[in-house]
Amino acid sequence: MADVPPGVVHSEPLVETASGGADVKWTAYEKTKQYTNAFILQDGKILLGYKKRGIGEGLWNGFGGKVEPGETPAQAAVRELKEEAGIEAPLRECGTLFFHVPGLENAFDIRLFVANEYSGEIIETDEMRPRWFSTGDATADLEPIPYAKMWADDVYWIPHLLAGEKFAGRADFTADSNTMTKYWFGKEVEA
Numbered sequence: 036m037a038d039v040p041p042g043v044v045h046s047e048p049l050v051e052t053a054s055g056g057a058d059v060k061w062t063a064y065e066k067t068k069q070y071t072n073a074f075i076l077q078d079g080k081i082l083l084g085y086k087k088r089g090i091g092e093g094l095w096n097g098f099g100g101k102v103e104p105g106e107t108p109a110q111a112a113v114r115e116l117k118e119e120a121g122i123e124a125p126l127r128e129c130g131t132l133f134f135h136v137p138g139l140e141n142a143f144d145i146r147l148f149v150a151n152e153y154s155g156e157i158i159e160t161d162e163m164r165p166r167w168f169s170t171g172d173a174t175a176d177l178e179p180i181p182y183a184k185m186w187a188d189d190v191y192w193i194p195h196l197l198a199g200e201k202f203a204g205r206a207d208f209t210a211d212s213n214t215m216t217k218y219w220f221g222k223e224v225e226a
């Protein structure tokens with residue numbers, strides 16, 4: 036079975052689907068902080084948000100943030116989706132990601148969620164500008180997923196999200212830039 040990097044959380048065995056930076060060691064970390072990230076997938080479309088401030092400013096991403104004390108990741112994911120896009124959704128966990136960025140006190144322990152339906156009106160908020168993208172080629176109405184304007188890790192695991200596969204992975208970044216020095220991603224397989 037795969038040689039899963041330190042920090043990666045998973046409940047089923049993983050098989051490697053992408054990796055890079057084999058000649059570099061995983062960076063040691065002391066503390067982690069839990070985050071969430073949530074996506075709506077519907078009828079060949081994915082809802083992303085343009086981050087207007089904070090971590091990942093200027094990039095497109097799912098909706099999420101820190102898990103607050105006393106919350107489960109699932110509760111935090113629902114709260115963050117409402118706060119950042121104005122909608123509610125029956126989110127289910129679909130993956131986990133671990134990121135190390137030099138200079139930050141905590142490594143990111145991120146729980147990923149997805150839903151195929153939602154209620155409420157999608158709105159722009161102080162933090163995010165939501166927009167639908169095509170999960171395939173561009174259409175008359177929709178651009179394809181803008182990987183060039185997203186975190187560098189996304190291109191390796193979003194295909195699993197779209198395929199309904201559970202996934203996990205880790206990436207170590209350089210400070211202050213959207214560049215990975217080492218990465219590993221995998222998808223869950225039955226034990």
Ligand SMILES: COc1nc(N)nc2c1ncn2[C@H]1C[C@H](O)[C@@H](COP(=O)(O)OP(=O)(O)OP(=O)(O)O)O1
Pocket residue numbers: 070071072088089090091096097098099100101102134136143145186187188189208
């Ligand atoms: C480093 O690489 C990353 N890749 C991806 N795909 N996503 C990332 C990366 N680093 C952080 N994220 C995600 C995790 C969260 O969903 C957001 C950041 O959340 P947010 O900016 O909202 O968090 P806070 O500034 O702490 O704000 P609140 O908790 O107050 O909302 O990006």
